[in-house]
Amino acid sequence: MLIATALEKRFGAVRALAGLDLAIKPGEFFALLGASGSGKSTLLRVLAGFDAPDAGTLRLDGQDLRPVPPWARPINMMFQSYALFPHMNVADNIAYGLKRAGVPVEERRNRIAAALELVGLQGLEARKPQQLSGGQKQRVALARSLVMRPRLLLLDEPMAALDAGLRERTGLELRALQRKTGAAFIMVTHDQQEALALADRIAVLEGGRVAQIGPPQEVYARPATRFVARFLGAANVLEGRMRNGVFESAEAGADIAMGLPTDTVAIALRAEQIRLASADEAPSVTGILEDAAFRGDDWLMVVRLPGGASLRVLHNAPPPAPGSAVSLTWEAGAVVPLFA
């Protein structure tokens, strides 16, 4: 549906988009995940038409989008600050786009009512944005975009301005709305939990290009690069190299795995996939327990390896005393080879 190839955008010396490729399918919930400065917001602005790309192509259902100004693009955007018009009430905010599109009064009224019902804000038509709570503002912004029936909705950090308690529920509602309307959503976020929980597919951006793209489970389980492994949360990354079919890690001071591809430059190992080895097992690695912290569901252990690197390990029983020697093990499949 939306196809971007080799997008470039420079701001002075900064290369915000560096040859970015992306293809969005109709009706999917897509999350753009990245740290600040990764180019995710710039990409959104380029898609909406607020910034013009320096190079590359941008097509929506075959139509070249580059010469199309923002007001003529069949794409709508929900802003991080919501950008509700402070001088208009809720109904007028939602009516704004419909008026520009020349929708007749009667239909306009019906569509506004339907949009308000969709986001559960019936009865607030006459309120000014200043009289709404953060969550209500977010819904009005959503209704204002969705009432335009866009085929593609861009959401810039839609949950960033909400209280932590409201975020989870709002996220689920957002996905339900996406399913109901059938529009493709592209959500920009720096919160990997949010992206993993809601999206059909995610793209991790790094330095203005896509580092990895795929369904959340796949990207989470098989990160392709050190960056993705670290960014998606809590994976241990150990540097090393393949020699005679064995991955040797000087940092760990041990051989970690066998049979990985020969171009492996590092491995990722999730904290929850490492466990204490029982007495009759051959440990994968041994180390000293440096520290342990109770987290509610489990304990986080930090284990110093002989080579100096430390491993984060999640353990679901009270850990040994800090300073004691521990033996760790994991399934062979838990080791993910990284190639960059």
Next chain:
Amino acid sequence: MPRGILLAPLWTWLLLLVAAPLLILVVMALATPADGVPPFMLGWRFAAFAMLVEDFYYADALVAALRLAATTAGLCLLIAYPMALGMAGVRPAWRLPMLALLMLPFWTGFLLRIGAWIGLLRDEGLINHLLRGLGITDAPLALLYTEGAMLVGMVHAYLPFAVLPIFTALIRLDPALLEAAADLGARPARVFFSVTLPLTLPAAAAGFLLVFIPAAGEFVIPELLGPPEAQVIGRVLWQEFFQNRDWPLAAALALALLALLILPIRWFQRLGAGA
């Protein structure tokens, strides 16, 4: 207590420079004119106020002053809004130099600037010289001491006061609002009239008032550039104080002007509350 200390200069200012002069004006307006220093005797008489109502000369002067002030403020607004829009549109690094340029005229004295206009507009002045030199006219055009000269001088003197609040409001406007409007299908002109303009209207009203209020009491510019028949309240005040030496009448006139100017201030407060 620290709050009280912080507010002390404000209250001192208000007391010494607003309340006390106002009280003196009221006392003066109720006094009887007399020969001597000061030229009145304290009393309790409303003759000065009665005179303001009876003699249409004063009412006319008030109307003329309000008309001049409204015209000046209106013209200033028409010029100031596009100016502010242009200034707010430049790169942020250029904004400060733009502001400095706007304030540049204040680096020379007010009277010098009026003097410069006299030099330009008088019969033997630069403009008439040029027109005759180019053969466009043979007799000098009467430019000075006209309504036009007066308005040019007024607008020139007061324009920055109208630009400043509008400029400030424009640079504070969240760019996301303009982008949201464009995103919802509004072309640039529509974005301006439906978002930018309504959201900066209170600032435009403030700019209007910042010009209107001092312009209503202005007497130097009408005196030096305007036609003799432009008997605005400022000039009449001056005449009553210094030529006729009827201080009670002049004081009553000043109070009447003050009372009239409270109306637009109230109107502005209501506008601010509505936005």
